[in-house]
Amino acid sequence: MEGGSATARKVMVVVDPTREAAGALEYALYHAVLEHDTLFLLHIENPNAWKNPFGAFFRRPLPPPQPGNGVGSTSTSTSMSAEGGGGGGGGGEVYFLDAMKHACMAAQPKMKVVVEKAEMVDGKDKASVILAYCTAHKIELLIVGQKRSLSNAILGPRRGGSLRGMDTADYLIEYSKCTCVAVQKKGQKAGYLLNSKTHKNFWLLA
Template sequence: MLKRETATDDGRGNKVMVVVDSSIEAKGALQWALTHTVQNQDTVILLHVTAASKSGCKSSGDINQRTYEYLCSMKKNLEIKRPEVKVEIEVRQGKEKGPTIVEAAKREGVSLLVLGQRKQSMMWRIRTIWAGKRSKSRAVDYCIQNANCMTIAVRRKNKRHGGYLITTKRHKNFWLLA
């Protein structure tokens, strides 16, 4: 288990924020957080970031029904699996995903931020750089470099070898066999 030194002495535990969506990487990050970092009395905050509407309207309650149902079912499943852990849902809107995530983590006062990281093929990376498009990995890198709390990007290594590749400020693609 990853030990965190920011545990509170009042019995409430730590706050762990996991960025979630419907991707396999986000599910893997949540699974890793539950098995490697979350302890009894901790609070898990499931953060979902949506793009800000282009019309300029910023309605925080304006999320689509499918997303809301997905987050509620995820919360319910976690409460069944780990009843000793408090689970919260948070939905944020922002133009750019990275700064929105960092701001949410800062506002909630989390001690650990966990993100799923996708492996991109070399061809995809070259095409993205050439086209000048932003990618999700930039958001992950932004969070790792700018968050005030410990930030970990998690990616499953593969089925054959098992384990996870962990990226933090100090370690890039560190293989954790667990």
């Protein structure tokens, strides 16, 4: 996909307590960001959404990043995993951002990590809030987890002028002013399936 640059960039990962978001962050840390970049973790709070304890975010310590190939820039294999629900210790919906920030600091100690939280208010959808934050913070690379439905896998993303008929990741890919990469983690060692405006179903080994 796209090569990295020596110039510091602003990279944003959309995060929540799901496997998809954990996979997106894992990809970002080991395949997309460099230590001189600034990484924004954006969580969109929905007052009407479910409450889902985050459970055990990591199964084993994170390895140090090494040079490699991928969308946006660097690195190599990962060991991050998410389990949505279970795992004991309630209040995961409160603490998962701290776990994710800790993961970033462990993987890229010199990188600046910024946690941002926003709410879906005034009738705005999640994608609109994300795009507004990208514009406000001049984000250059947006990374979002994506869960493929069977219809999407068969038919591919549907185009249109609104979110109707498109999932959030497809909408962000289509309308983001910066490069947007949707990430699907394919098992602990199977790698990632990546989608962007210029690359569809790009397979990246872990």
